[in-house]
Amino acid sequence: MSEERHADAPTPERERLWLLLAVGVVSLVLAALIAVLVLRGGDGTAAPAPTGSEPIVLAPPLNPTPAAAATASPTATPAAPVTPAAVATGPGPAAVQLSGQGEATTEPFSLEGGLLLVRVAHNGEAAFSAALVDAGDELVPLTEGVGEYRGVRALSVPAGDYRLAVTADGVWAASVEQPRYLEGPAAPVVVEGEGDAVTDPFRVTEDRPAGEELALEVETETGQGLAVRVLDVDGEVVAEVETADGTAGLPGVPPGLHLLDVRADGIWRLVVR
Numbered sequence: 001m002s003e004e005r006h007a008d009a010p011t012p013e014r015e016r017l018w019l020l021l022a023v024g025v026v027s028l029v030l031a032a033l034i035a036v037l038v039l040r041g042g043d044g045t046a047a048p049a050p051t052g053s054e055p056i057v058l059a060p061p062l063n064p065t066p067a068a069a070a071t072a073s074p075t076a077t078p079a080a081p082v083t084p085a086a087v088a089t090g091p092g093p094a095a096v097q098l099s100g101q102g103e104a105t106t107e108p109f110s111l112e113g114g115l116l117l118v119r120v121a122h123n124g125e126a127a128f129s130a131a132l133v134d135a136g137d138e139l140v141p142l143t144e145g146v147g148e149y150r151g152v153r154a155l156s157v158p159a160g161d162y163r164l165a166v167t168a169d170g171v172w173a174a175s176v177e178q179p180r181y182l183e184g185p186a187a188p189v190v191v192e193g194e195g196d197a198v199t200d201p202f203r204v205t206e207d208r209p210a211g212e213e214l215a216l217e218v219e220t221e222t223g224q225g226l227a228v229r230v231l232d233v234d235g236e237v238v239a240e241v242e243t244a245d246g247t248a249g250l251p252g253v254p255p256g257l258h259l260l261d262v263r264a265d266g267i268w269r270l271v272v273r
Contacts, residue, residue, distance in 0.1 A: 087200045088183035096176040098164055105133065106164045109176065113159040115235035115259075117177040117198055118142050122149040124170020133163040143196060151196030154261040156235025181233045184257055187214065188273040195264060201233060201257040202272065214250040217271035218243055226264035233257045 096109045120143055122128045129144035134157075142153045166172055184201035191199045204214065220226055225244035229237050230253055238258065239250045250272075260270065 086183070087181065087185075090180040090182050092180040093178045095178075097173075098176065099171070099173040100166065101171045102169060103167050105166070108135075108161040108163050110161050111157055111159060111176070112178055114156060115154065115178065115181075115231070115233055116157045117152055117154050117179065118164075119152045119175040119177070120149065120172070121174075122147075122168050122170060122172045124148070124168050124172070126169040127167065128169075128172070129167045130172075130174065131165050132157070133165050135161050139165065152198040153196065154198040154229075154231055154235060154259055156231075156237075181257055181259075188271060190269070190271045191260065192267070192269045193262060193264075194267045197262050197264075199260040199262070201259050203257055204253055204255050206255045208255065214239075214253050215273045216241065216243070216248050216250050217273070218245050218248065219269045220245055220264060221266035221268065224265070226262055226268055228263075228270070229261040231259045231261060233259070 093112055096111075098106050098109075100106070118130070118132070120130050122145075125147050127144070127146050128149055130142045132140040132142060134140065140155070140157070142155075143149070143151055164174055164176070166174075181201045184203050186203045186205050189202040193199070214230075216228060218225060218228075223245055225242070225246075227242040228240065228250075230239040230250055231237055232254075233256070239253050241248050241250060260272070262268065262270070
């Protein structure tokens with residue numbers, strides 16, 4: 001006589017169904033655990049949210065330092081400089097801070113006449129340029145390049161209202177400054193920098209022999225030299241030279257405070273004697 005199957009006994013079909021359900025639940029749990037690990041960076045810490053462009057950093061001032069006395073045969077590495085004299089400034093207008101992204105022309109801002117420093121930085125990849133636009137829509141070019149840029153330009157401007165016109169594909173920032181320099185270390189001085197830069201002032205003294213021109217010793221990372229303009233503290237150009245590494249003359253620089261506006265690629269070192 002055949003044995004009757006109990007009513008509650010699982011059938012093979014029911015067993016397969018429970019097995020499939022169990023596999024599905026385990027798969028869901030594993031997927032959830034993997035997702036948590038990915039979101040937490042895989043190391044137990046929350047993964048940072050994506051951020052925008054890197055912060056813009058403007059080029060800092062460059063302070064000339066008194067140089068060692070000249071020798072009969074200058075070397076590529078002169079003696080270590082002594083402690084520099086302080087650079088003194090008087091009261092002047094507050095800096096105008098500007099920023100944006102991509103091509104733009106800012107709202108007008110007012111400038112006093114005289115020396116103007118424009119610090120510019122760009123975090124993009126394509127062509128970049130910046131220019132001042134005066135009230136008559138005349139352009140005063142400042143700088144241009146491709147990709148990331150950080151530099152300074154010095155010039156003289158008449159008092160009036162200006163705008164900054166920028167061509168860029170990335171985030172950019174600018175600081176428009178009108179320092180009023182009163183004092184600086186006496187030449188000879190040494191100054192080091194990178195790329196386009198403007199130094200703080202140095203003094204050409206009254207007791208310099210008549211007719212003796214300043215000498216500029218140049219050493220660059222690329223070996224290709226650079227371009228230098230000498231400006232007085234009103235922003236007027238009194239001498240300029242484009243030179244390879246070595247020594248070049250700077251004729252016509254009168255006594256008084258002066259700055260160097262340098263156009264270069266890479267790291268450079270200058271000595272003014």
